[in-house]
Amino acid sequence: MKIVKKSIINDVGGVRITQLDIASRDIASKALPGQFVMLMASEKGERIPLTLVNADKAKGIVSLIFQEAGFTTKSLGRLEPGDSLYSLVGPLGHPTEIKKYGKVILVGGGVGIAEILPVARALKEAGNEITTILGSRNKDLLILEAELKGASDKIYIMTDDGSYGRKGFTTDMLKELLSKDKYDLIYSVGPIPMMKRVAAVSKEYNAKTLVSLNALMVDATGMCGCCRVSVSGEVKFSCVDGPDFDGHGVDWDELEKRNKVYSEQEKHICRLLGQ
Amino acid sequence: MKKEPVKVKEAPAEIRVGNFEEVVKGYSEEEALQEAARCLQCKNPVCISGCPVEIDIKQFIYHIRQKDYKSAYFKIREKSNFPSICGRVCPAEYQCRKACILTKKGLPFASEDAINIHFLERFVGDYGKNNKLDVKIEKDANLSKFKVAVVGSGPAGLCCAGELARKGIKVDIFESLHKTGGVLRYGIPPFRLPWDVLDFEIDYLKKLGVNFITNFLVGKAKSIKELFNEGYSSIFLGLGAGVPSFLGIKGENLCNIYSVNEFLTRVNLMSAYKFPEFHTPVNIGKNVLIVGGGNTAMDSARVALRLQKIKGLPLNTTVIYRRTEVEMPARRLEIEHAREEGIKFEFLVQPKEFIGDNQGFVKKLICLRSKLGEPDSSGRRRPVIIEGSEFELDCDLCVIAVGLKANQILINATPELKTDKYSDVIVDSETMESSIKEVFAGGDIVGGEGTVIEAMGMAKKAARAIIDKLSKKGE
Numbered sequence: 001m002k003i004v005k006k007s008i009i010n011d012v013g014g015v016r017i018t019q020l021d022i023a024s025r026d027i028a029s030k031a032l033p034g035q036f037v038m039l040m041a042s043e044k045g046e047r048i049p050l051t052l053v054n055a056d057k058a059k060g061i062v063s064l065i066f067q068e069a070g071f072t073t074k075s076l077g078r079l080e081p082g083d084s085l086y087s088l089v090g091p092l093g094h095p096t097e098i099k100k101y102g103k104v105i106l107v108g109g110g111v112g113i114a115e116i117l118p119v120a121r122a123l124k125e126a127g128n129e130i131t132t133i134l135g136s137r138n139k140d141l142l143i144l145e146a147e148l149k150g151a152s153d154k155i156y157i158m159t160d161d162g163s164y165g166r167k168g169f170t171t172d173m174l175k176e177l178l179s180k181d182k183y184d185l186i187y188s189v190g191p192i193p194m195m196k197r198v199a200a201v202s203k204e205y206n207a208k209t210l211v212s213l214n215a216l217m218v219d220a221t222g223m224c225g226c227c228r229v230s231v232s233g234e235v236k237f238s239c240v241d242g243p244d245f246d247g248h249g250v251d252w253d254e255l256e257k258r259n260k261v262y263s264e265q266e267k268h269i270c271r272l273l274g275q
Numbered sequence: 276m277k278k279e280p281v282k283v284k285e286a287p288a289e290i291r292v293g294n295f296e297e298v299v300k301g302y303s304e305e306e307a308l309q310e311a312a313r314c315l316q317c318k319n320p321v322c323i324s325g326c327p328v329e330i331d332i333k334q335f336i337y338h339i340r341q342k343d344y345k346s347a348y349f350k351i352r353e354k355s356n357f358p359s360i361c362g363r364v365c366p367a368e369y370q371c372r373k374a375c376i377l378t379k380k381g382l383p384f385a386s387e388d389a390i391n392i393h394f395l396e397r398f399v400g401d402y403g404k405n406n407k408l409d410v411k412i413e414k415d416a417n418l419s420k421f422k423v424a425v426v427g428s429g430p431a432g433l434c435c436a437g438e439l440a441r442k443g444i445k446v447d448i449f450e451s452l453h454k455t456g457g458v459l460r461y462g463i464p465p466f467r468l469p470w471d472v473l474d475f476e477i478d479y480l481k482k483l484g485v486n487f488i489t490n491f492l493v494g495k496a497k498s499i500k501e502l503f504n505e506g507y508s509s510i511f512l513g514l515g516a517g518v519p520s521f522l523g524i525k526g527e528n529l530c531n532i533y534s535v536n537e538f539l540t541r542v543n544l545m546s547a548y549k550f551p552e553f554h555t556p557v558n559i560g561k562n563v564l565i566v567g568g569g570n571t572a573m574d575s576a577r578v579a580l581r582l583q584k585i586k587g588l589p590l591n592t593t594v595i596y597r598r599t600e601v602e603m604p605a606r607r608l609e610i611e612h613a614r615e616e617g618i619k620f621e622f623l624v625q626p627k628e629f630i631g632d633n634q635g636f637v638k639k640l641i642c643l644r645s646k647l648g649e650p651d652s653s654g655r656r657r658p659v660i661i662e663g664s665e666f667e668l669d670c671d672l673c674v675i676a677v678g679l680k681a682n683q684i685l686i687n688a689t690p691e692l693k694t695d696k697y698s699d700v701i702v703d704s705e706t707m708e709s710s711i712k713e714v715f716a717g718g719d720i721v722g723g724e725g726t727v728i729e730a731m732g733m734a735k736k737a738a739r740a741i742i743d744k745l746s747k748k749g750e
Contacts, residue, residue, distance in 0.1 A: 001490075030496055040453060044553045044554055045555075046554040047545070072554060087453035087490050088490060089452075089453075089490040090492070090496070091495055091496070218540050218545070219451075219452065219461075219536075221451050221682070222684060223518060223540070223682065224534060224536045225519050225537055229528075230528060235521065235527075240684060251528075253635075257530060257635030258528065258635065260635075262556040262558070265550065265551075265556035265558075269551040272551055
């Protein structure tokens, strides 16, 4: 659980994205793309889930990338190499189903781009033709472009302000691609509004769509139900049934509301503890 | 003249709802002696048959009367590893006290007159703890070369580990959470079972040489097969019943509707009642409803009331249960404590649908009234809905406490482990060995939601079978 390396991936306009490389031989040896860990930054900390971005089996090191957005991720960003996490457990959740689908589009937005990376690499290795669409507010906020380029056959960058790549949403490009050609899988990770739009677009073209959900969790072993989501009319636990689900079945409005259930406390603790 | 039962001291209701300190203060020596003196020391002590692990109740009470608390302690320890815990959480009114000769025949639970065996057990357990009475370790050289993996650090796992370690077997306990104790830590609130009582038992196991490996989820980080490959001779599964049941009604995923496990885990394990000193949040409401009639329902109701008090809200927490008070599976003492603290009860009420606001937060619960019909398979009378009885309750926070099912991660990862229709692990009832050789199981993962003492009984059985097998191997 010791942090062996810390890299600031990006730090512009008040948005800081950090990578921590953490020693955990047990997790590294078992982790598969799409799985996540639960961690606590300190003894009094909250348990939060983070997707595993990389697992170096030989060195016994796992990598996590997160945006320092809330109280816990900011606390996590204050840790330095040599510090230890108070708690780290994993790998959790089902891995993403890696097989040869054929033509695959990956859609990543914000810090979700980091979570796309291990899936992109595995799908590429399984012989899929990978088209990646990355979305970012502007050029400076875009992360891991080179890494994803390496794992993709084609890559498209979309920025909200047009400062890099093309101006527009990831879904504009998705629509364009789907209108011209048939794809066998769409895989998307990012902010809920983005994944919701991705699912809406891909549904029009009847393209199989998997999304990796970021519901709130406590134990993440199926014991609390905090992360319950409605998928195709059934209640599922993101932690043990997911985190990947059929994007066309997810009740996005419900998920969006449930993820805001502690927004007042979040503001309170950030204010109180001077963050 | 008939001697009145000795009442146990408790924190006053109006004070205790403002904190998480232990409610029941336990007997003083004098009180324990008085209560022990009420025991009739029956020639044929029927109380013992009421105890799932058959503690020699008559004899330990006899030792108390002789002021020989040490002998009383060791008498209990012959059968029970955790008298301080069981003395606090055992549903004695359904077990030993119900069997006590002083309970009137035909009652659903113990009479008030029945000897307060649980309070005496707690007195003796705490005496042992305070005087550091250690049970003799009988290390067996033949066994010290073996190591056993225990999966889960709840009551079953702790008990099995203790039994094995006392024989000199090396034990590693794997726990997925960051703290040990399982349901004793995340489920039972500290006002019923203070952490120092639990920590004492865990520290004792550490002294015996038991090694605790937290943050480790067997089934994900390692499989059963991999554990055997690492040299464990046997594996004991004390996985517990932690999967919460929901009602399956409309609106149940609205914000502020919690499973009992989520609500209790946030508050107990994560200390959310001390937010923001502790960083895990929990919400509380002005109109809190708890659905269910078991111990977890009582625990969450009393937790909710404390959160209301701490937040400076008017105390307004109501338990709704579909049968009547008699059928409630909760310990009678918890129901009594809940009522004293100001919890309200609505009996014969069945939830139908939650109504929320635009932000997705729960606002109302639509319910139906019911009446009791014929007994069902549990022997309790079945609630029957009264047509046209629909009514609304204001509800801005709800806890669903309607039962818990077997934890599934390890079971799903181990297809050769045979389970029954409830997904509980199937075992040989004598040895507790599962369908996989050298893999044993006990506690709620075998019997479904049960008590600490039942889990302990199964764990001891499994430990005996493991010791027998290893002894044969070791010769």
